[in-house]
Amino acid sequence: xTGPNGLLKVRAPNARKSHAFMVATLAASLALASCAGVSGAxxxxxxxxxxxxxxxxxxxxxxxxxSLAADAxxxxxxxxxxxxxxxxxxxxxxATGRVTTERTLVIERGRISxxxxxxxxxxxxxxxxxxxxxxMPGLIDSHVHLTSxxxxxxxxxxxxxxxxxxxxxxxGYARLTLEAGFTTVADLGxxxxxxxxxxxxxxxxxxxxxxxxxxxGGVSVHGGHGDxxxxxxxxxxxxxxxxxCSGADDCRRAVRERVRDxxxxxxxTATGGVLSxxxxxxxQQFSNEELKAIVEAAHSMGRKVTAHAHGxxxxxxxxxxxxxxxxxxxxxxxxxxxxxKQNGAYLVPTLLAGDFVAREAERPGTFLSPAQAAKAxxxxxxxxxxxxxMHAAGVKIAFGTDTGVSAHGDNAEEFALLVKAGLTxxxxxxSATVNAADHLGIAGDVGSLAPGKVxxxxxxxxxxxxxxxxxxxxxxxxxxxxxHLVQ
Numbered sequence: 001x002t003g004p005n006g007l008l009k010v011r012a013p014n015a016r017k018s019h020a021f022m023v024a025t026l027a028a029s030l031a032l033a034s035c036a037g038v039s040g041a042x043x044x045x046x047x048x049x050x051x052x053x054x055x056x057x058x059x060x061x062x063x064x065x066x067s068l069a070a071d072a073x074x075x076x077x078x079x080x081x082x083x084x085x086x087x088x089x090x091x092x093x094x095a096t097g098r099v100t101t102e103r104t105l106v107i108e109r110g111r112i113s114x115x116x117x118x119x120x121x122x123x124x125x126x127x128x129x130x131x132x133x134x135x136m137p138g139l140i141d142s143h144v145h146l147t148s149x150x151x152x153x154x155x156x157x158x159x160x161x162x163x164x165x166x167x168x169x170x171x172g173y174a175r176l177t178l179e180a181g182f183t184t185v186a187d188l189g190x191x192x193x194x195x196x197x198x199x200x201x202x203x204x205x206x207x208x209x210x211x212x213x214x215x216x217g218g219v220s221v222h223g224g225h226g227d228x229x230x231x232x233x234x235x236x237x238x239x240x241x242x243x244x245c246s247g248a249d250d251c252r253r254a255v256r257e258r259v260r261d262x263x264x265x266x267x268x269t270a271t272g273g274v275l276s277x278x279x280x281x282x283x284q285q286f287s288n289e290e291l292k293a294i295v296e297a298a299h300s301m302g303r304k305v306t307a308h309a310h311g312x313x314x315x316x317x318x319x320x321x322x323x324x325x326x327x328x329x330x331x332x333x334x335x336x337x338x339x340x341k342q343n344g345a346y347l348v349p350t351l352l353a354g355d356f357v358a359r360e361a362e363r364p365g366t367f368l369s370p371a372q373a374a375k376a377x378x379x380x381x382x383x384x385x386x387x388x389x390m391h392a393a394g395v396k397i398a399f400g401t402d403t404g405v406s407a408h409g410d411n412a413e414e415f416a417l418l419v420k421a422g423l424t425x426x427x428x429x430x431s432a433t434v435n436a437a438d439h440l441g442i443a444g445d446v447g448s449l450a451p452g453k454v455x456x457x458x459x460x461x462x463x464x465x466x467x468x469x470x471x472x473x474x475x476x477x478x479x480x481x482x483x484h485l486v487q
Contacts (some may be wrong), residue, residue, distance in 0.1 A: 025447070073082055078110035078455075078481030082125040085478070087135035092218055093448040094137065094433045097426045099465070105234075107455045110481030114451050128483065130143075130459045136429070137449050138183030138456030138479060139471070140436035141411050142348045145404025146170045146177065146212070147190045152359040152367040158340060166194035174198060174209025175363060176409035179485050180472035183456035184211040184436075184446055186400070188267040188306065188327065192216040196262045200459060208484055211456075213440050215267035218308075219254045219294060221285045248293035251286070255297040259435040265440070270307040271314030272375075282330070282379060284314035291321040304441065306348070312336065312380055325439060327400065330379050332352075333385055337393040346439040347390055347396040351417035352410070353402030354383035387421035397423070398439035399432035415468040425468040437481075455481040 053395040085105040092100070092115065104116040106125075122126070146171035148154070161169075170190075177185060187195050192214075199212035222244055242410040245254040255266055255433065270291065272282045286294070295318075304324040308317045312331040319326070319339035325346040329336070332347070358380025361373040366375060391397060401414045418428040437447025445454045462470030469485050479484040 006353075022186075067137040072215055072371050079126065081111075081453075082113075082122050083107040083308045083478075083481070084120070084122060084125050084127045085135065086119045086129055086131050087133065087459070087462075088131040090449070091134070091136040091429075094426065094430045094448065097465075099134075102131075103458065105137075105449065105455075107457075107478070107481050111456055112449060112451055112453050112455050114225060115449070119185075128476070128486070129268070133137045133459035133461060133475060134463055135457060135459045135468070135476075137433045137447055138458050138477070139181045139412070139432045140184040140399060140440070140447065141177070141182045141210075141401055141403065141432070142186045142325075142398045142436050142439055143188050143350055143400030143402050144185045144408075144411070145187065145190050145402070146173050146176065146187050146209075146408070148404050150367070150405050151172065151410055152368070154368075160259055162479060163191055163193040163197075166191050167197045170194055170198045171201075171207050173404075173408040174202060174207065174212075177207055177403070177411065178210050178479060179474070179477060180409045180411055180457040181460075181471065181477055182210050182411055183458070183477070183479045184213070184442070185442070186213040186215070186440060188215045188236070188308075189218040189269075190214070190264075190404075191299040192258075192261050192263075205482075206303075206393075210479065211443075213264045214262070215244045215265050215306075216258050216261045218262035218267045218269060219245065219251065219258065220269040221290070222246045245290070248287075248289045251290045252293045252297040255294055255303075256301065259298075259301045259303060263303065266294070266303050266305045268305060268307050268318075270309040270318045270323075271311045282375060283311035286314075286317075288317050288321065291318050291323070295322045325398070327402070328354075328379075328383070329390070330382050330386055332390055332395075334364045334393075337390065337395055340390075340395045344396070346435070347387075348398050348400035348439070349387045349390075349418070350400050351383055351385060351387060351421065352414045353405040354380040355417060356380075360475055378404075382418065384421050387418070387423075391422050391427075396435060396439075397427075397431045398436045399428075400436075410472075411462075412472045412474075414471075415464075415471050419468050428462060428468055 034093040050261050058442060085107065087103045087105060089099065090103045102118055104111045104118065104120045106116065116210050147166040172465045196216055198207065199214050201207040202209040202212060220243060242257050243254045259264055270286055271284055295305050306325040306327055307318040307323050308327045309318055310328050310330040315326055315329055315332050315336050316339055319336065322343065324347065325348055327348045328350050329347050357376035361368055361376035366373060399414060401411045403411050415428045418431065419425060434443065434447040437443040444458050449457065455478055458474050459476035460470045463474055464470040475487040
């Protein structure tokens with residue numbers, strides 16, 4: 001089937017919910033991409049923000065991130081001939097909130113070469129008619145888990161699925177995410193070999209999906225959130241990841257091993273977590289000395305550090321240690337505000353995850369364990385009010401959903417929750433564009449639409465500035481200059 005202008009129409013309106021079919025159809029194509037990553041230490045290759053040498057990665061400690069030049073110029077999906085996007089309404093830079101009308105985006109070799117007033121043409125160029133659409137930058141989700149999705153089989157899958165299985169699942173979820181309008185994601189904590197294989201397969205054009213900023217697993221304490229809990233010791237010792245540590249020196253080792261394996265960003269679990277199979281609360285789990293060692297080690301190797309943190313002790317201790325961003329931040333307080341601002345740190349609220357687990361905990365027959373449900377009932381309802389307070393206090397917010405807790409492809413439901421928490425629609429959009437790009441160190445290339453930037457572009461039929469839920473129904477997606485969805 002083809003859509004307007006002869007472009008391939010790759011998704012039926014209800015296909016977001018049909019991920020099993022997508023996983024099956026993509027399995028063969030991902031097999032080639034995953035081979036290198038599943039045998040031996042993964043060797044990352046170009047997707048701009050994830051260049052092969054450590055100093056050139058897109059996530060770079062306190063300094064500005066590098067260009068995504070390799071990503072766009074070598075994108076196999078980008079056509080050789082120019083592509084013209086005729087945009088009826090264009091929000092090119094969400095930082096300004098200015099919407100222009102009747103514009104042409106000229107796309108060449110995966111980047112925007114210019115933006116013309118009016119509907120211009122170029123001989124031989126391919127034209128995409130978006131004159132009835134609202135056109136804007138591709139969205140960025142700063143917290144996902146692409147290789148899994150919570151459900152009744154989640155616990156048994158942790159024993160049965162191999163890295164290759166997870167990579168196959170991730171291929172289907174990546175396509176759902178891309179077709180939902182998210183052209184960049186940060187995968188935080190996913191199984192390293194699977195996520196890195198998927199990251200590199202997408203970068204090479206072998207698999208459709210968003211650009212992935214990967215943490216290549218996580219760093220956590222023995223017995224804490226992120227360790228292999230809720231099972232006999234013999235099994236835990238076999239299933240425990242290399243990022244589990246105790247003591248400052250051991251935690252430095254864990255960070256360095258994440259970098260060695262190919263991490264673009266370091267993700268740690270500073271506090272207990274809702275979905276841990278343990279009744280260990282939501283408070284701080286690393287010592288202050290361990291937190292300082294982690295941040296020091298990551299920054300010395302050119303990586304930012306983000307922390308899963310619910311309890312205020314963990315939030316504040318991590319920020320005081322120089323951490324770069326907080327995931328969740330449920331119990332953030334007035335001291336947290338001062339520390340966020342002192343560090344220039346971002347809050348990534350993940351309201352969708354909090355909403356999902358709170359509802360799931362109350363569902364008869366829930367798949368959550370008693371320990372998980374008890375924590376979900378406490379943390380979930382608190383998150384909305386926390387965002388209201390942090391936003392009012394001027395804390396910087398970057399969009400993130402923790403998708404994989406909730407269903408892949410539903411990422412845009414976070415926008416309505418952010419607006420419910422007090423953000424305006426344009427502020428919510430900024431959190432998923434210019435703010436998230438700044439947070440991940442890639443603002444020089446994505447987050448807004450301007451000459452020289454990577455051509456990550458989406459369109460919707462409605463007006464998200466008046467009804468932000470319009471972003472839940474994306475009708476056009478271009479990623480790195482290649483069209484992936486036209487409806």
